[in-house]
Amino acid sequence: xxxxxxxxxxxxxxxxxxxxxxxxxxxxxxxxxxxxxxxxxxxxxxxxxxxxxxxxxxxxxxxxxxxxxxxxxxxxxxxxxxxxxxxxxxxxxxxxxxxxxxxxxxxxxxxxxxxxxxxxxxxxxxxxxxxxxxxxxxxxxxxxxxxxxxxxxxxxxxxxxxxxxxxxxxxxxxxxxxxxxxxxxxxxxxxxxxxxxxxxxxxxxxxxxxxxxxxxxxxxxxxxxxxxxxxxxxxxxxxxxxxxxxxxxxxxxxxxxxxxxxxxxxxxxxxxxxxxxxxxxxxxxxxxxxxxxxxxxxxxxxxxxxxxxxxxxxxxxxxxxxxxxxxxxxx
Amino acid sequence: xxxxxxxxxxxxxxxxxxxxxxxxxxxxxxxxxxxxxxxxxxxxxxxxxxxxxxxxxxxxxxxxxxxxxxxxxxxxxxxxxxxxxxxxxxxxxxxxxxxxxxxxxxxxxxxxxxxxxxxxxxxxxxxxxxxxxxxxxxxxxxxxxxxxxxxxxxxxxxxxxxxxxxxxxxxxxxxxxxxxxxxxxxxxxxxxxx
Numbered sequence: 001x002x003x004x005x006x007x008x009x010x011x012x013x014x015x016x017x018x019x020x021x022x023x024x025x026x027x028x029x030x031x032x033x034x035x036x037x038x039x040x041x042x043x044x045x046x047x048x049x050x051x052x053x054x055x056x057x058x059x060x061x062x063x064x065x066x067x068x069x070x071x072x073x074x075x076x077x078x079x080x081x082x083x084x085x086x087x088x089x090x091x092x093x094x095x096x097x098x099x100x101x102x103x104x105x106x107x108x109x110x111x112x113x114x115x116x117x118x119x120x121x122x123x124x125x126x127x128x129x130x131x132x133x134x135x136x137x138x139x140x141x142x143x144x145x146x147x148x149x150x151x152x153x154x155x156x157x158x159x160x161x162x163x164x165x166x167x168x169x170x171x172x173x174x175x176x177x178x179x180x181x182x183x184x185x186x187x188x189x190x191x192x193x194x195x196x197x198x199x200x201x202x203x204x205x206x207x208x209x210x211x212x213x214x215x216x217x218x219x220x221x222x223x224x225x226x227x228x229x230x231x232x233x234x235x236x237x238x239x240x241x242x243x244x245x246x247x248x249x250x251x252x253x254x255x256x257x258x259x260x261x262x263x264x265x266x267x268x269x270x271x272x273x274x275x276x277x278x279x280x281x282x283x284x285x286x287x288x289x290x291x292x293x294x295x296x297x298x299x300x301x302x303x304x305x306x307x308x309x310x311x312x313x314x315x316x317x318x319x320x321x322x323x324x325x326x327x328x329x330x331x
Numbered sequence: 332x333x334x335x336x337x338x339x340x341x342x343x344x345x346x347x348x349x350x351x352x353x354x355x356x357x358x359x360x361x362x363x364x365x366x367x368x369x370x371x372x373x374x375x376x377x378x379x380x381x382x383x384x385x386x387x388x389x390x391x392x393x394x395x396x397x398x399x400x401x402x403x404x405x406x407x408x409x410x411x412x413x414x415x416x417x418x419x420x421x422x423x424x425x426x427x428x429x430x431x432x433x434x435x436x437x438x439x440x441x442x443x444x445x446x447x448x449x450x451x452x453x454x455x456x457x458x459x460x461x462x463x464x465x466x467x468x469x470x471x472x473x474x475x476x477x478x479x480x481x482x483x484x485x486x487x488x489x490x491x492x493x494x495x496x497x498x499x500x501x502x503x504x505x506x507x508x509x510x511x512x513x514x515x516x517x518x519x520x521x522x523x524x525x
Contacts, residue, residue, distance in 0.1 A: 080365050081407040109491045110409035117412055146494035201366040220365050222495045
């Protein structure tokens with residue numbers, strides 16, 4: 001393992017400290033925690049608080065999306081490990097303005113349990129809390145026999161949507177309605193070229209041969225649905241887009257937002273080539289996305305690979321939310 | 332009967348066991364999870380050790396509650412809430428009864444409720460459920476615990492991260508079942524059941 005770190009157990013505290021001290025105009029750390037809140041406290045006045053978080057290793061998610069117009073706070077757990085309820089609760093308390101707090105949770109058993117324990121603690125203190133559990137990864141089927149679909153890059157679009165709505169004064173109930181309506185329209189699928197190495201583990205989460213790729217891998221090296229030899233970008237795009245098409249039935253009469261997300265070790269050069277192929281493939285269906293983002297938004301430490309998220313903008317308002325100005329480190 | 336003294340002894344032995352088997356627990360977690368169960372549990376038992384050392388003449392309830400809060404606030408992931416809930420449920424129950432069978436049964440209910448796992452899903456429940464039963468029918472013991480842990484090897488995971496592997500999870504012991512096995516084995520070693 002070759003990483004720019006001091007020691008594996010200090011990765012999270014040192015990363016959070018470095019991030020917050022580099023960007024004091026956006027972020028402030030809650031003392032004794034690895035949770036960060038907006039420095040622009042005035043922008044939260046009278047509004048519903050928006051809190052997300054999860055295991056670290058997905059930077060800039062989630063702390064990079066804290067700021068006016070997006071998240072109010074983010075809680076950074078250990079690498080690939082959900083943060084604990086006391087820390088999540090500290091974040092909820094820090095952003096509560098009496099209008100309630102909305103939680104954005106990725107669908108992993110640990111995240112769901114820890115956030116819900118924090119919600120119970122907050123409710124005992126009279127803070128109204130509601131939540132959305134994001135499960136945009138279509139690589140796994142929803143099934144009684146698994147944890148269900150995973151929360152991946154589409155979570156960032158959920159942050160953007162809810163953050164804009166909250167900033168414009170949406171109530172806790174309105175945020176819940178918006179989140180539930182938008183979620184089924186967000187679909188993500190990834191392809192991995194190599195696995196991530198968790199610092200405390202010291203070796204990659206799985207092995208792929210030099211010429212091999214795996215479709216459908218999760219953001220913590222969860223297994224995908226098929227392995228094969230590496231192919232040209234346009235063929236990778238064809239595979240991933242066909243999977244999304246099965247779920248979304250892409251159609252030129254609809255409006256779409258596109259998020260192309262690098263997994264950590266894939267250069268922007270390759271991400272732009274992938275974008276070129278996605279846009280070409282969509283053009284064959286006469287679809288031109290009305291909103292596009294390309295870059296590292298929901299990474300998996302040093303995994304090489306890319307994910308494709310398509311968000312069908314079923315309501316015009318959603319495009320306005322995506323374009324709404326924010327002041328964050330990473331949007 | 333669970334007492335403060337027994338609980339402290341039990342936690343000392345559990346600490347030593349986790350400390351010793353940390354790498355093995357993470358190794359079990361690698362093929363079917365994300366390879367950090369040993370590190371996460373070690374953070375938890377470190378927290379338990381520190382918090383218990385700060386207690387002065389605690390009641391059993393305070394002791395169990397302190398263990399619960401240390402696990403909840405230090406472990407993270409899925410194991411933190413599950414182990415934490417187990418001890419929290421024991422703390423709630425211990426005014427009524429100090430019988431291990433009754434306390435562990437309350438803990439098991441809490442784990443099932445928190446995580447939603449059933450027997451056969453290849454989780455810690457597959458050690459807790461038969462062990463609670465064994466405590467009532469008298470078959471409780473190291474052999475029984477080892478068997479319960481081993482039984483998870485041939486199961487297909489249906490909860491948590493391992494569930495994404497489906498049939499590929501067969502042939503691997505569940506790391507949470509293993510750490511639960513350590514919890515019960517150290518309970519016996521501490522003199523928990525004569």
